[in-house]
Amino acid sequence: MTEAAKIVSECFSAGLDYPIMDYISGLWAETEPDVDDDPVNTFIRPLLETEAVPEMDVERVCAALQALWEKQTGAVVERKPQVLEKALDMRRAEHLSKKQTIVSAVDIASVVKARDTQVNLKALEKAEAKIVAKMQKRDRKNAYEGSKLMDAHKAQKSYEELFLEVNPLQSPSANKGKSKDIHLENIDVNFGSLRILSNATLTLPMDGDRAGLIGRNGIGKSTLLRAMALREVAIPQHISILYVQQEVIGDETPAIESVLQADVHRTRLMAEEAELNALLQSMEEADAKAEKEGVKVEEDEQKDKKRNRKADDATARLGEVQKLLVEIDADSGPSRAAELMAGLGFSASDQLMPTKAFSGGWRMRISLARALFCKPDLLLLDEPSNNLDLNALAWLEDYLQTWPSTLFVVSHDRAFLDAVATDIIHQHNERLDYYKGNFKQFYATKSERAKQQRREYDSQLQYRQHLQAFIDRWRYNANRAAQAQSKIKILEKLPELTPPEEDDVVTFKFIETEKISPPLLQLSEVAFGYTKDKPLLAGVNIDVSLDSRLGLIGANGAGKSTLMKLLIGELNPTSGQQSRNGRLRIAYFAQHHIDSLDLTVNSVAFLAKMFPGKTEQEYRQHLGAFGITGMTSLQLIGTLSGGQKSRVSFATLSLQRPHILLLDEPTNHLDIEGLDALMAALKVWNGGVIVISHDSTFLHTVCNELWVCADRKVEKFYGDVTEYKNIIVNNAKNKPT
Template sequence: MSSEDIAEEIRTSFPGAEEVIVQYLSGYLVDDAGEEEDVLQVAQQILSSLAGGRVDVVQKLMHRLGDLLEEQLTARMKKRGGPKLMKLDKAMDLSKTAMSNTIALAEGVDLESINKGKASRVDVKKLEKQEAKLRAKIDKRARRDLYEGSKLLDAHRKQQTYEEMFMKINPLEASASAKNKSKDIHLPSIDVNFASNRILSGASLTLAYGRRYGLIGRNGVGKSTLLRHIAMREVPIPAHITILFVEQEIIGDDTTAIDSVLKADVWRDHLLKEETTLNAKLAILEKEGDEKRFEDEREELSSRLADVHARLSDMDAESGPARAAALLAGLGFDDADQKKPTRSFSGGWRMRLALARALFVKPALLLLDEPSNHIDLNALAWLEDYLQTWPGTLLVVSHDRAFLDAVATDIVHQHSGRLDYYKGNFTQFYSTKSERDRNLRKEYDTQMEYRAHLQAFIDRWRYNANRAAQAQSKIKILEKLPDLQPPEQEETEKFKFPETEKISPPLLQLSDVTFYYTLEKILLKSVYFDVGLDSRIAIVGANGAGKSTLIKLLTGELTSIAGQVNRNGRLRVGYFAQHHVDSLDPSMSPVQFLASKFPGKTEQEYRSHLGNFQISGMTGLQLIGTLSGGQKSRVAFAVLSLQHPHILLLDEPTNHLDIEGLDALMVALGAWNGGVIVISHDERFITTVAKELWVCGDGTVRKFMGDVQSYKKLIVSNIKARP
């Protein structure tokens, strides 16, 4: 019986079942179930959740599945029973016989020590092969649980519209009961799991209303998972606290950008529609005249209408269109853009729309996951300024230190299954944590030294009659000392780019270059740009101003319409694209991918090279598709460095890198002897890496006489000066 036959049976009984659940169940029943599991009972529990009360359908299907799987289930039952007991002719001394480690399934088979010197009937190679297959199957099950759990969660979300999800998470009735209730969150002990992974254990979640929290931690520690659990109320957030999580770009359709923002406030939209309906009903009753039989109905409708008006007034519904337009303008949408349908925008702009929608709703608790990854420096400067006056509670995951310094009033450090809280922005957190870590290390070292001193005295005089009493006293002191745990060692990362050989200038020049896709919109006009081995240039400007176009002209991907591009014939350019993930093959491991691009080295050489970018151990052998965003970035840098470039062109290289990875990249670029051109929104990265700041806009690229902070202040003042 194949898994496809089982899948067909499930589809027949439950025509509306999602395919991901059908495939998961059929694969589990036929291939993946272990002997120790009651597979039909597990399947029945899952199917019952789909049945919607149709118990008879489930029972009928279970009988059918039982018949189809009878042979396989019988075989599994026999295996579950294990070997039958047999009476031995004589007693055996098991202490002299080494037992096979096969029982543990976690170690190799030790057959040589069993019946040593006798011929074995067991085919050792077959047994080892079977054991390896079983171990691989167990590992596959563990990975599949995690993967399928993620797919099921995503599928569950996708089947609900934004409005349905919003009303489910934030019921309209809850808003009515929110008055005079505290919006602080204090959960003294929460556990957060994803499949078999423990993210938090007994952690304290404390968020004071009106504070802005930056959630930080290494890649893979579970920050985004924590946000999702809060967003879905899988941790017990009080029902009267409204929550909104900006995680995914909106789905494009014919709705205009500004209408999309207005409809994001589902309560406002719902109440406005109800107001229209109530007014229409009252108008009909007015036409009926003053008949007494309509008085009660009229009074009831009027009362409800007054309640709706009061709630619309509380949420400042009338100012909605103006507020929506201002939010969109701040995030880079001009008047024409605001009237375009959402389907006409790219993924990055749809993420901005999702952010504008969340800011418009003004939930009591706003959750943001790496908001700076999707916006340029201009929009980021506006967002930092806007969030500084955010009235509710903000919990934001970010690796951008400058953003956290500008926005956060508190830092939450997620690590080791717990949450640690620090007052102040990121710089204050770093200073406080560094000082605390130094004190903990000093206290631990002092105690270890004192313990060693006591132990030395005890060891020397314990059995000396004259000093025995003193030794006993020292033993008591030693026993009473608190048992200090060694402070956690902060892992530091290092990236390494190979030194490049010197070549004679000019390396790369743009002279009076003009480029456009259509004459109506000239992106770059009469641009002069010179790049050498000592160049350290950051290019900033609004999205669509021509930054990426400039980079593509430098790489040769685009050809100028007019002007001249001079390139040294020996020049090698390494280009890190903003969407670098697209260039990586998800079906290959990092080692395989490097071997496909740069053949001729041994596996150990590829692994050693990946280690220069913290892709070490088994990570180098995992499929790229299973790696985190930060790990994929590291693989992309490893690929770049094997090109031995003279110049690196980096388009948003900081996206997805955690703080440790970002520090490692900045140090590596600082030590490297080639030229660096970066497009970035990360203020600290630009300040550390670049010596020059060039602004792309109004059809040209020009050098800015000031630092990043001056540029951001100029942007914010210009936005505020708009009518």
Template sequence: MSATVEDIAEEIRSYIPGTEEIVVQYVAGYLLDLDDAAEDEDVLEIAQLILESAIPSTSKDALKSKVQVDQLVKKLGELLEEPLRKRAEKNRAGKSNELVRLDKVMDLSKTTMSSTIALGEGVDLESINKGKASRVDVKKLEKQEAKLRAKIEKRSRRDLYEGSKLLDQYKKQQSYEEMFMKINPLDAAAAAKNKSKDIHLPSIDVNFGSNRILSGASLTLAHGRRYGLIGRNGVGKSTLLRHIAMREVPIPSHITILFVEQEIVGDDTLALDSVLQADVWRDILLREEVSLNAKLTELEKEGDDKRFEDARGEAETRLAEVHARLAEMEAESGPARAAALLAGLGFSEADQSRPTRSFSGGWRMRLALARALFVKPSLLLLDEPSNHIDLNALAWLEDYLQTWSGTLLVVSHDRAFLDAVATDIIHMHSSRLDYYKGNFTQFYSTKSERDRNLRKEYDTQMEYRKHLQAFIDRWRYNANRAAQAQSKIKILEKLPELHPPEAEETETFKFPETEKISPPILQLNEVTFGYTPDKILLRGINIDVGLDSRIAIVGPNGAGKSTLIKLLIDDLKPMVGHVNQNGRLRVGYFAQHHVDNLDPNMNPVQFLQSKFPGKTEQEYRQHLGNFQISGMTGLQMIGTLSGGQKSRVAFAVLSLQRPHVLLLDEPTNHLDIEGLDALMSALSSWNGGVIVISHDERFITTVAKELWVCADGTVNKFKGDVQAYKSLIVSNIKARP
């Protein structure tokens, strides 16, 4: 029986306990993909190097672990004995001197040598082959070279992906304080005085591994402008933000930078203190102030000795410098600013006094956002901030960022958010950055018009070329028209080389039509629910869902939106009232944790097969294609897919249930703009019922016909659209004392 990924992974975990799971999965996948390794590559030796490099050099048991690695590699050699033997035989067969008859004859003396062939010095190929013809099939040689290049690129892409995950793991080991002080020195703010905070880098290259993300691109960020960075999933937007944040592109040193990328690590620090400590230099200076005051108090007791007078003078001078620095950064107003930021993001006064470890991942992400806003860097970098907050917090954030005094660069797929916040759009594609003035709606209009003009110009020029070529073909051998034909040939040769405009990228999703069932389909009648009898979350709820229902549920986090969905799917039982369901009803439920629960060690085809057995591989692949998981993507490990691709797999799973009603809890997270358009279009044309919980204004406006607000223990229909609801939220927040 052949070894599987899990077999190898289990051996690694057994021999080297504590190895990071990402390293375990990478080594297991690498060892099973033997066909993709170079012929002379010692796969076991490379696996040993990777495993040894994963052992912390500071570990007391490092030597013992390396001995265990040696033992593990021997065990893996036994496990993979058969595939390694076959690979060796295949490689030996490939190197045999078998004679092959080639078809096409060419003269090598008149041909440029392939770039993949190297000759030693002193060999005069032309003189050796003079007057001789070599029987080399150039097309076959080129074909082999293309295969070799494709193989190298495929390995590079895989290594790039795994390498990026390993690098991220390494970066996470560095403390926030260390990174902050390294990226933003204390004297940066002082150095910024009278200096421009505009960024203009006329030509930057951004690579990750062997992957070229930007080539000769111009990065221009004017101080005080708010830029939305958009582009397809996988184009490298987040990588660009990381390069800027780490100053791997030459951002002027006096410009302070902060990048909100991941949630904070939970510990016993209170939420309010966590925000205050985010400004590392403020925190350090405040601690130094306390220390200097204590030192001066001690020195006062020591009398008038010359030594103590000098020490007092030094301490007083330094204390004055510290006070000046703290005054510059408005340290005194820190607690009030931090509390206001947390309140805007949904933290109650009680929440602000809770330790960070008591918050869920989504709330910790909000804390990370509050910390960044508190620091007020010259350049703030945000990566999909709307993914982690509800509509109430999003409305507040949009309003807050509209008055942001520094420069903002935000990656987002939320069109309404970009319309509210962005003053400029940067479109990242084809290894370059294109700039557009205005918000997303203005960008879309301008780009669409530009694309139409480019297509029209291209078609016109191609028609002109076609006309010239037709004249040439008809008259070039006619004695009377030969001169005219030659003139046309010269015109054609002088025309610039044309490249067709990039095709507009579109996607389509498809949900299967559902059969009619008689009402009532799904109802909540006077339902009351609480997780404990003394703490009622929802009271007296009435909802009637039909096949024509299009309902969006909004409200603050913790109000009971997800609980309401669980009551509808019968995951929770009401304390009072009852749930009516048609006996034939099939409900499809999508939640973000469903994306996380996809098996990372299976490919999408295998995962669908495990959930819905009985179809052919081609049928599974065809179904995945309905959600843009096509080609080799359907055979990639789910763990290597992007968040947007995982969402597409989850939707493919959902549609195989052939539901009558879809309940979607934050379905837009991770989907790029094209994927979001595809989902909206599919839901709009589908004939079943839809209930969505979402913070995406455009998604709600497009898909839903009714807006229901879940707040204060009730769920009521809202008389107005999403924009009216968001305006109400902001006005209520501003009205707070």
């Protein structure tokens, strides 16, 4: 019982109804009471007055409760005269008081329901509304804290601590012959209060197989990977795990040294080897020095044995450490790290630069190189293609095709999954479905399964309808009643029929633009450089029309985004000519487009702020054309997933009614359904499109021309994306080491 409840119970020996006591106890049990509340004067005092409590007792209890409330909240509530909401018949009140004095207790529910009640219903409604709001606030807080459990857990431990906790040092020879397959049944995975998997079966293929995990945005794919990385699901201890999730922290450590340090076992074993060698060398030097100087060291037998034992132990441990270093191929570490970094686009000079000198995208490449260098038994990759250009992606696809261990990767890039995956796992409806083959084979198999399930459903439905029709026709016919009863029994024994799951269809629709006369946008012999001594682009000639579908490809840093900024007029060329139609409107989707969104408002309010003059229904209808439907349009933008934020950005671009769309990496956060919708919308839109992308499927579907940025030039490539990637891979293989 709370202190407030004790005060009330001591003042009223007859006791009050339990709803009143529960309410008073609940107010003072709140962990975060609302300072602005005045529960004593707005609810408790009127309620006690209706209970026929003597005025002196009411004042005494209210004064005690008021003091307790001010002590708990730290606020001082001024007592103001209470204004009656309606005229009160005092004679009727006196009669009611006499009647209630006879009754020892009052049923609060019946009082509230009574027609002539004296309870302040508005005060009661207000108090209950505040309790509901507090409960909802507490639930939201609990859900938020639950969603941050993983980050809090990781924040408490360093990379080395987590690595050693998840992957204790074990001799490779000791684990030889042990199965590396993973088969876990009846697993549950939650994200705060959200259920991700329920009684699901997780099966990963043996060494050398590569599984791709796919599913809608927000379904919980990354959550599953993090749970596996921390062994929150029961993966066997002899299987080493490494999860690439976030960029490395920038500091003074050289990039290649950061990659070498990622293998904590190698780093610690090499450090221990150096310490043991130094210890043995110091002991040998001490003996040699003593012998050279002719000094006889007087030692008792016990000290001599202890010294010899220490030397023997150090020698034995040194042998164990060196054996482990040989088994993990530690000597080849620097060359393997350099090869990995070169494949990911780091030059020899880049590899020696400190990690703090790199941008976020390049730090993600370092993180990827660290994971590949460690060679874990189970490598977990979360959207590895998002931070890679087409050159690095082509190298990574080729590299992973010969990955010797098990790979589990989340990706929405179909070309990447076609090149890398040997199995596809589809996460949906709190379960995992398994398909053999790459994404193309998955799509064909899934489509065939859906058709088969639909045929079986239609057949079963038709059979049931046939039985029901027979029953309805002959049920009350004396000659056929027995047959009808038999059909009823058959129908009752049939299992419940559920329709097959239908995939949600997502569609995008850009507002059509009006025609304007060419030329729209031209660059003639344009050159640009951020500094005069280092030109980035030179001799660029490009002509953009309403029919243009241009894809810009090339290595990061070659000038693709700079060319985009020249086209929109954010940058001015250092030489050459730039011509633009005076009526031309250009919409630009930046790679970091989220920075342009107001995360503190909902999508409808954001569009109303950017493009005023429409009704809420019109804004919601426009958002619906980009997959932001229902209550999602009324959620704060900051609470939306990355893919949903991208859809809001596309809806914003469409309202600009552009003639030309410039898209810089538009596919990074979209799921497969969103990508399909975007590709379909761009194909039928009547404006021009220029896109920077690493997604081969997107480039192949949307673009009819590819332009390569390399060596300060922007030139048309006469081939498709596959041919370009083959050239990149062959050049990397033929490049001298």
